[in-house]
Amino acid sequence: MAIMDAASVSLLREMLAATEWLDRTRELGRALRATRSPGGLLVVGTPSYEPWHVTAHLADEARWSGLAQLTPTLVRWSPPEDAPDHLRVGLERLEQARRGETLFVVAEDRAPVPLLERVDDARRTGATIIALDGGDPELESLAHDALAVPADGVLTFDGAQHLVSAAAGEVRKPGLRERLARLAERITGPRIDW
Secondary structure, three states, X not given: OOOOXXXXXXXXXXXXXXXXXXXXXXXXXXXXXXXXXOOXXXXXOXXXXXXXXXXXXXXXXXXXXXXXXXXXXXXEOOOOOOOOHHHOOEOHHHHXXXXXXXXXXXXXXXXXXXXXHHHHXXXXXXOEEEXXXXXXXXHHHHOOEEEEOOOOOOXXXXXXXXXXXXXXXOOOOOOHHHHHHHHHHHHHOOOXXX
């Protein structure tokens, strides 16, 4: 996967501003923020592709934005027993997925049947399913929200991962009214309704 810094993400956003891609990646990023607690954002790929890169970007975004719920858990197909705890989370974690947690499936190729079965089980137990894929109708039918990135399109799968993770960490800036209300509160003290 290519390395992409903040300036490159900004340039990519400018290039895609007139397309639907920017809005769709922002929607998916916002959907990831619905996770309720740190570690409840489960990121899983396929047996041949572990989404390390997007997981690392989500961890960075969680730290930079102060949105602890974005702290991801990388779920691996075959984690080595001697791996550090955070890299030893296996597919059994998907069996424990519950309401308030989000399963983010990142799969450029078609999801294998065992993954689809686990995604379906997680959905039945109340987890929110988000998919970033290369055009997998079976996976998309299980997802609450999905974004398909075709291999021959203007946006690469790698670029989509960067845009989604960056969008997940975007914290909405308060509007003028909110800023004025905070300023007034600092000057006059908190408002008390009797």
